[in-house]
Amino acid sequence: MKADPKPEAAARKPTKILIIAGVAVLALLAGGGGAAWFFMKDDDAAPVKKERRTSRAAPPEYVTVEPFTVNLQPENGDQYLQVQFTLQVSSPEQVEVFKANMAQVRSRVLLLLSGKKASDINTVEGKRHLAGEILTALKEPFVEKGEQQDVTDVLFTSFIIQ
Numbered sequence: 403m404k405a406d407p408k409p410e411a412a413a414r415k416p417t418k419i420l421i422i423a424g425v426a427v428l429a430l431l432a433g434g435g436g437a438a439w440f441f442m443k444d445d446d447a448a449p450v451k452k453e454r455r456t457s458r459a460a461p462p463e464y465v466t467v468e469p470f471t472v473n474l475q476p477e478n479g480d481q482y483l484q485v486q487f488t489l490q491v492s493s494p495e496q497v498e499v500f501k502a503n504m505a506q507v508r509s510r511v512l513l514l515l516s517g518k519k520a521s522d523i524n525t526v527e528g529k530r531h532l533a534g535e536i537l538t539a540l541k542e543p544f545v546e547k548g549e550q551q552d553v554t555d556v557l558f559t560s561f562i563i564q
Contacts, residue, residue: 462554465489465500467507469560472515481520484562487533489540490555499551503544510539520563529558 469486489507491497500507514535523532533556540553 460493462490463492463494463497464557465491465497466559467504467511470508470512470515472512474515474563475517475519477519477521482564483515483518483520483523484560484564485515485558486560487536488557488559489553490557492552492554496552499544500540500553506544507540510542511536514539524563529561533558 466488467486469484471482471484474481474483489500491500515532518532522528536556537553540556541551543550
């Protein structure tokens with residue numbers, strides 16, 4: 403009689419193992435399906451973001467300004483500044499606006515530079531501050547009640563103090 407219960411117990415163990423294995427396989431499939439859905443959902447949204455970035459991020463345009471030679475405010479005798487810079491603007495239309503108004507550009511910068519002392523602009527920090535002041539001066543409209551200019555950076559290409 404004792405021989406009969408052992409085959410039943412042996413038959414129950416493979417059934418339990420199959421059930422546990424089946425549940426584990428279903429859990430893995432559900433996890434894999436959930437992960438696939440999660441990653442595919444993000445991939446569908448990503449191209450839209452990339453398209454928006456590429457449409458906004460047009461390459462910058464540059465306007466070269468001819469060199470200036472300016473008398474600086476006296477400190478230790480006569481001192482001069484010779485400077486050349488390039489303006490970074492947002493569009494080809496802005497390039498044309500700056501070229502058409504180059505006399506105003508040069509006048510604004512000349513007035514700004516002639517009020518500086520050599521000690522104010524001789525350091526790297528002084529040059530950065532000067533670039534910011536030039537940027538502010540050139541963003542002002544060229545015509546009364548006109549739109550502000552879209553200039554984004556002032557890049558010095560030559561800077562000599564004598």
